[in-house]
Amino acid sequence: MDCREFCDQHVAFVDDTLAGIELVRMQRHLAECESCAKHDAKIRRALLLFRNLPSIELSAGFSQRLEARLRECDSDHLLAVTQRNLRRGAIAATLASAVMLGYIGTTLYHHTDAPRDLVMAPVVATMPEPELTPITTSTPAIVASVSAGLTIWPAALFAEQAPVRFAHSRLELTNYTR
């Protein structure tokens, strides 16, 4: 081992963290090299002085001051939490209002549209076609009445409806001939 290597390993040597073989090599070099031995002694003596410095003690009011600051910290925290909650509440209220307004707005908008939705499709009113009673010459009642020689009512009725019947017959005849 040379002096350079000794110096490189010196931190671990002083802290006693070297592996067995390395430790032996360092100790051997220390015994052989006067310069490194002096360096080692100088470092150890300086460290001894520093490590033996008296401990600084806390001032008398330290604990009270710390306690007061922790209480202050608690109250600050409480205040911050309250403010945060209030802020959250305000935000929630604003959001709720916005939702409500949106709902109202939408409702109103749809309300104006509602009649449009409810309007039925336009209906074209038409007069129902006059349904003619299909009385033919072969109406069973007339046939029956004639053959049975019953009252003349069917004949009277027939006579009364004769113009219509004739017209209807003519129309049918026209239709057929077309």
Next chain:
Amino acid sequence: MADIVRKKAVSVEGPSVRERLQAMDDSAVVTAFLGGEERAFSELVTRYQTRLLNFVYRTIGDREKAEDLVQEVFIRVYRHLHRFDRSKKFSTWVYTIASNLAKNELRNRSRNPLVLFQAVQKNFEDDDRPLQFEDTTSRPDDMYRKRHLREIVEESVAKLPEHHRNVFVLRELEGKSYEEIAEITECNLGTVKSRLNRARNSFAEIIAPYVD
């Protein structure tokens, strides 16, 4: 505060709570605090306040400011403990906070040339200093020599570059492992070893003329 309400509600009853907390490791104390035992936080403060004060004081060199920063560390721990990754070491997390605050303080101070590390240390009046370093049974000249030596050591540490001093204090004063220092200072392991080596050499060089 909901957390406090929760903490009080789940509070562990019994006369030996403090003793039980003292027997727990950091992780268990943190769990107890998060589970609602408010006294667990006092236990954490008790465990770390002096260590952190020494660490911050050795880093920034101003006792009053160091106390303020230690308080700030505990305030941050109190506020953010629920976010702490419990798979990691609590002490590493606390020291990381303290180290960052100390770094910020030094950065702010460097922007204000009127407040220098040495100047701050000089303001620390002799009468205010605890006398543990001195042995009261010693002769006055011995006491003077020791106090003088202490000043020299503190000044020598103060002369180290900030990033070297940070690593040096964490290792020599707090006994942190290289891995922990790497995590606290957010450096890789090689950088930590290199900085520690340089810091030790520089410190030994600075102090050598006074102790030889």
